[in-house]
Amino acid sequence: MDNVTPRVRVPKTASAGEAILIKTLISHPMESGQRKDSDGNIIPREIINRFTCDFNGQNVVDVKMEPAISTNPYLEFQATVPESGTFTFTWYDDDGSVYTDTKDIAVG
Amino acid sequence: MTRTTSKGVISAAMLSVLASTAGAEIGDKLVVNGDLELTVEAPAPAFMADTGIKTIYSGWLFRDPDTQKIEMDDFDNPGMLYVDQGAEMWNTPAGTSNKSCADCHGDATETMAGVRATYPKWNEAAGVVRSLQGQIEFCRTEHQGAEPWKYAKAEINAMEAFISMQSRGMPVNVAIDGPAQSTWEQGREIYYTRYGQLELSCANCHEQNYDHYIRSDHLSQGQINGFPVYRLKDTQLTTASGRFVGCVRDTRAETFKADSAEFTALELYVASRGNGLSVEGVSVRH
Amino acid sequence: MTYTRRTTFKLAFGATVLAALPFSARADAAEDAIAAFTGGATPGTEGITLTAPEIAENGNTVPIDVAAPGAVSILLLATGNPVPDAATFSFGPLAAAQAASTRIRLAKTQTVVAIAKMPDGSFVQASQEVKVTIGGCGG
Numbered sequence: 001m002d003n004v005t006p007r008v009r010v011p012k013t014a015s016a017g018e019a020i021l022i023k024t025l026i027s028h029p030m031e032s033g034q035r036k037d038s039d040g041n042i043i044p045r046e047i048i049n050r051f052t053c054d055f056n057g058q059n060v061v062d063v064k065m066e067p068a069i070s071t072n073p074y075l076e077f078q079a080t081v082p083e084s085g086t087f088t089f090t091w092y093d094d095d096g097s098v099y100t101d102t103k104d105i106a107v108g
Numbered sequence: 109m110t111r112t113t114s115k116g117v118i119s120a121a122m123l124s125v126l127a128s129t130a131g132a133e134i135g136d137k138l139v140v141n142g143d144l145e146l147t148v149e150a151p152a153p154a155f156m157a158d159t160g161i162k163t164i165y166s167g168w169l170f171r172d173p174d175t176q177k178i179e180m181d182d183f184d185n186p187g188m189l190y191v192d193q194g195a196e197m198w199n200t201p202a203g204t205s206n207k208s209c210a211d212c213h214g215d216a217t218e219t220m221a222g223v224r225a226t227y228p229k230w231n232e233a234a235g236v237v238r239s240l241q242g243q244i245e246f247c248r249t250e251h252q253g254a255e256p257w258k259y260a261k262a263e264i265n266a267m268e269a270f271i272s273m274q275s276r277g278m279p280v281n282v283a284i285d286g287p288a289q290s291t292w293e294q295g296r297e298i299y300y301t302r303y304g305q306l307e308l309s310c311a312n313c314h315e316q317n318y319d320h321y322i323r324s325d326h327l328s329q330g331q332i333n334g335f336p337v338y339r340l341k342d343t344q345l346t347t348a349s350g351r352f353v354g355c356v357r358d359t360r361a362e363t364f365k366a367d368s369a370e371f372t373a374l375e376l377y378v379a380s381r382g383n384g385l386s387v388e389g390v391s392v393r394h
Numbered sequence: 395m396t397y398t399r400r401t402t403f404k405l406a407f408g409a410t411v412l413a414a415l416p417f418s419a420r421a422d423a424a425e426d427a428i429a430a431f432t433g434g435a436t437p438g439t440e441g442i443t444l445t446a447p448e449i450a451e452n453g454n455t456v457p458i459d460v461a462a463p464g465a466v467s468i469l470l471l472a473t474g475n476p477v478p479d480a481a482t483f484s485f486g487p488l489a490a491a492q493a494a495s496t497r498i499r500l501a502k503t504q505t506v507v508a509i510a511k512m513p514d515g516s517f518v519q520a521s522q523e524v525k526v527t528i529g530g531c532g533g
Contacts, residue, residue, distance in 0.1 A: 019490030019491065020490070032477075032499070034476055034477075054486070054488075055488050058486060058487055058488050059486025059487065059488065060485075060486050060488045060489050061483060061484065061485055061486060061489055061494065062483075062484040062486065063481055063482065063483050063484070063494070064481060064482040064484075065481050066477060066479040066480050066481060067477055067499075068472050068475050068477065068478075068479070068480035068481070068498045068499050068500075069480065069481060069496060069497070069498055069499070070454060070455045070456075070496075070497040070498055070499055071454070071455075073496070073497075074495075074496055074497045075494065075495070075496050076494065076495035076496070077483075077489065077491075077493065077494045077495070078489065078490035078491040078493065079488050079489065079490050080488050080489070080490040081488075082488070
């Protein structure tokens with residue numbers, strides 16, 4: 001769907017092996033499939049159903065998301081950073097859209 | 109102001125709308141991103157001398173800690189999604205002029221600083237008091253030659269949020285005298301008028317019963333310094349005028365329209381009751 | 395919509411009974427979701443924390459934290475929702491903690507449950523009731 005904007009907060013630097021806090025937020029209605037429109041028809045479900053975070057190809061977290069997740073989904077978790085590299089964040093939409101964001105982090 | 113969530117306080121409050129919340133923690137600090145302290149408590153403006161309110165409080169103080177916390181970090185605050193959208197729109201050409209806001213107004217961090225704090229505001233050329241959204245619409249239709257946005261709806265709310273952020277931390281300072289005075293007086297009249305089948309005025313809840321509970325809802329002073337607000341209930345931005353529509357509707361009345369002269373007047377009056385509180389940019393409420 | 399095989403079975407063969415007993419059907423949905431995750435094992439209660447507000451000002455956006463050190467995955471359930479599953483967090487090798495925070499919708503006052511699957515195949519569970527308040531004027 002259009003107008004979906006991911007926001008990610010990752011520190012720019014870390015020491016090797018440090019645990020860092022990552023926050024993610026993405027603009028998305030997370031239409032639950034439980035609501036009705038003004039004519040009484042069920043509004044079809046359309047949610048982000050999966051989120052993944054990887055670092056240099058290794059997985060940090062893989063989240064299966066259901067309609068109970070609030071509009072503009074927010075996720076917070078911790079990652080270990082073994083070396084300098086790139087975090088890849090991926091959100092999967094029911095409609096087949098995939099939204100990604102990346103963040104580099106320097107270990108020094 | 110209390111934001112006590114202990115069972116005792118809540119259940120006592122449920123027994124009576126007039127239950128007082130003893131043990132109020134007045135003076136909590138709203139610090140955003142760990143470094144920007146916003147004024148959430150200030151002496152009431154002089155004209156409020158006969159209201160019984162000596163101190164004005166941001167609605168932030170009346171919320172539960174979980175809700176308060178979301179406004180204390182711009183990343184946690186989902187309202188910032190719309191600020192980002194507004195920033196993009198600021199730089200996007202529109203209408204027959206093919207001009208963006210930036211083409212005339214340049215860098216919003218400079219040109220829009222302080223703007224939100226003084227709206228609604230008398231417009232000499234038009235001879236009316238304009239809300240910030242009214243002014244945005246004027247720019248859009250008259251200067252950009254674009255179709256107007258729908259007042260108090262997604263696009264214009266995002267633009268208002270972006271502009272409002274440029275005044276974050278500045279004290280609300282709307283003018284109530286001079287040419288704005290008659291509009292301000294109209295707003296005051298509306299504030300004290302009972303509407304709907306419930307026969308409730310703004311003052312009944314937000315002047316006479318703030319800090320009490322209406323069912324499980326902790327009544328604030330109805331300040332609008334925090335607007336536009338990201339409402340956790342609606343999971344989108346709500347403007348002051350949009351909130352007025354909701355409030356008056358909830359009294360079971362036919363409401364004025366969000367862009368009506370009446371609600372612009374009310375917005376000026378209610379804003380003036382918050383003169384001295386910080387513009388919060390985009391606040392978070394329940 | 396996510397149905398476990400068990401609920402699909404029930405929907406196919408027990409639709410009439412379910413229609414007549416909506417409340418027990420809903421309780422079953424949460425139980426089924428748990429059973430699907432645990433395979434019927436009885437979870438322990440140590441080594442998992444679930445943090446949620448005792449009272450949520452609004453049920454549309456309720457902050458939830460879960461943590462289960464060493465867990466392979468954590469299932470989060472809103473047992474009183476039409477669809478009880480809320481999220482499943484699976485932790486990879488670079489997770490610094492088997493913990494996560496999110497914001498969920500609660501349709502009404504209900505019990506929120508978190509169940510963690512541990513590397514040895516055992517399960518631990520924590521739960522908390524969250525009261526969802528109703529606004530002042532029908533809002």
